[in-house]
Amino acid sequence: MRTDPSVFTEPARPEALQLRFVTVGGSYVDVTSPGHDSGKHRWTCHGCKDTSHFPEQDYLHSIRSKANEHAGLCRAIPLT
Template identity: 55%
Template sequence: MSTAARASTFTEPERPNDLLIRFITIGASFVDVTGTGEYSKDNRWHCTGCGDSSDCPDQDFLFRIRPDANNHAAACRAIPLR
């Protein structure tokens, strides 16, 4: 019997207007990368499961935070509680 959470079990949260990328975590939460674009320093990521987020939002070019957001999604086991 598998105890893995399935994405279809949970409802996807509303998408922010400035959403650039959304990763699903292994716990079926989401890591949202938001901001104004690829070469902007105001991009950041936020996990809807555990609440973790970018460390340096003033230096978050998309090419820098995309791997961090993806790595967090691959490791986070927090499930959505709403």
């Protein structure tokens, strides 16, 4: 059973936002970086508060699949 993300308020979009995924629990996973071509992308989950562990090593093509995988598994709901 999937949670309907429309029942939750989308968090503010940070200026450095590159991608945003909706989680199974209805929260969001943001991929941010100082720039599209930067090698310092990171993902952060608004639901469970987990984050990428080595952002200085993750380029967009690599971090995209990791953030999407997390979003497909995370069932934490947004608390704010």
